[in-house]
Amino acid sequence: MVFYFKARPEAGDYTIFMGLDKYENEELIKYGFPEDIWFHVDKMSSAHVYLRLHKGQTIDDISEGVxxxxxQLVKANSIQGNKVNNIDVVYTPWANLKKTASMDVGQVGFHxxxxxxxxxxxxRINEIVNRLNKTKVERKPDLKAEREAANAAERAExxxxxxDKVSN
Incomplete structure (x- = not known):
């Protein structure tokens, strides 16, 4: 089960998503997209939250609001992090996530x-968390098939x- 959220409308059409549990996180790590940015509460257990950027965008293009x-979504979905103030949230492009065989399920490192x-x-800012939760949709996507379809579309492009280059 993957939970999907819509970022604030004035920021544009962005999808934020997270897995139900560490096993779902494992699938999200494995079948992420180059446009995905991963978020997690630093040094605490929390949900893995992803922001899917638009093609051509980078981590530098994320607005303050998004x-x-x-x-806020990561903080709200961390048992420890939701209880304390002044936490750090780390974020990085999906391609920077490193997974080795010796790591626990859902655990990642960085290249x-x-x-x-x-x-x-x-x-925690309840207005933000409540607004996001109102947009929450649960789906059971076939992450592998989505990733394979995206790869096929990229190859075709x-x-x-x-x-076109050859014919010009």
């Missing part, structure tokens, strides 16, 4: 620690671009 939405960013969350 960043706040993701950070490049310098690509990990931190945002301070002073306190590259093939088309190559064909």
């Amino acid at each position: 960043l706040e939405d993701c950070a 490049n620690p310098k690509m990990v960013r931190t945002v301070k969350v002073e306190k 590259r093939k088309l671009q190559l064909r």
